[in-house]
Amino acid sequence: MKKGTRGEARVHIEVPPEKLYEIVSDVTRMGEWSPETIRCQWLGDANGPAVGVRFKGTNRRGIARWSTKPQVVTADPAKEFAFETSDTLWSYSFEATAGGTELTEAFEMTKDEPVLLALLGRYVLRIKDRKADLERGMQQTLERIKTVAERDS
Numbered sequence: 001m002k003k004g005t006r007g008e009a010r011v012h013i014e015v016p017p018e019k020l021y022e023i024v025s026d027v028t029r030m031g032e033w034s035p036e037t038i039r040c041q042w043l044g045d046a047n048g049p050a051v052g053v054r055f056k057g058t059n060r061r062g063i064a065r066w067s068t069k070p071q072v073v074t075a076d077p078a079k080e081f082a083f084e085t086s087d088t089l090w091s092y093s094f095e096a097t098a099g100g101t102e103l104t105e106a107f108e109m110t111k112d113e114p115v116l117l118a119l120l121g122r123y124v125l126r127i128k129d130r131k132a133d134l135e136r137g138m139q140q141t142l143e144r145i146k147t148v149a150e151r152d153s
Contacts, residue, residue: 001113007131008106009138015149017078017094017101023149024092024103025049025081027057033144035137036061049075055083062125087111103145105138 013020023029026048027040039058046053049072057068074082074091082091088107095102113130121127 001109001118001130003109003112005109005131006106007135007138008104009135009142010102010104011139011142011146012097012100013103013146013149014100015153017096019153020101020103020145020149021078021081021094023152024094024145025075025077027055027083030057032148033141035140043069049081051075057085064120064125084110087113103142105142107134107138 015023028042030037030040036059037057038060040055042048043054043056046055051072051074054069054071057070059066059068068085070083070085070090072081072083073089074080078094078096080091080093082089084090087110089110091104091106093104093106095104118130121130127133
């Protein structure tokens with residue numbers, strides 16, 4: 001994918017933005033709902049979301065395994081939580097609505113995807129359209145967050 005490529009998914013969740021932010025910004029729970037991320041842990045002495053802190057994300061897709069060390073770039077309770085990997089900005093925005101929150105997950109490529117990674121995705125993992133694939137994954141993530149958030153509140 002090229003720098004500037006964007007995608008998003010959204011879902012309405014019958015939980016207030018403040019509570020939903022607490023759930024989503026706890027990256028240690030990411031493995032519960034992401035189809036690719038299996039585990040996250042805060043790095044250093046970080047134990048929660050704050051601008052500048054880092055965490056390690058462990059990911060799996062088919063036979064591929066990789067990890068990232070994103071940095072939190074926005075931690076605005078009940079409004080936005082965002083972090084950046086080496087080439088992608090990921091964000092969650094929380095919009096209060098009657099009876100809950102409109103939760104949007106989005107990504108934006110901040111650098112061109114390396115050719116080798118694009119080829120691995122296409123020919124090893126059989127991903128024909130990475131943007132569409134990421135949007136499907138984000139929708140699945142949001143639906144899982146919805147299930148957990150509404151069940152636990």
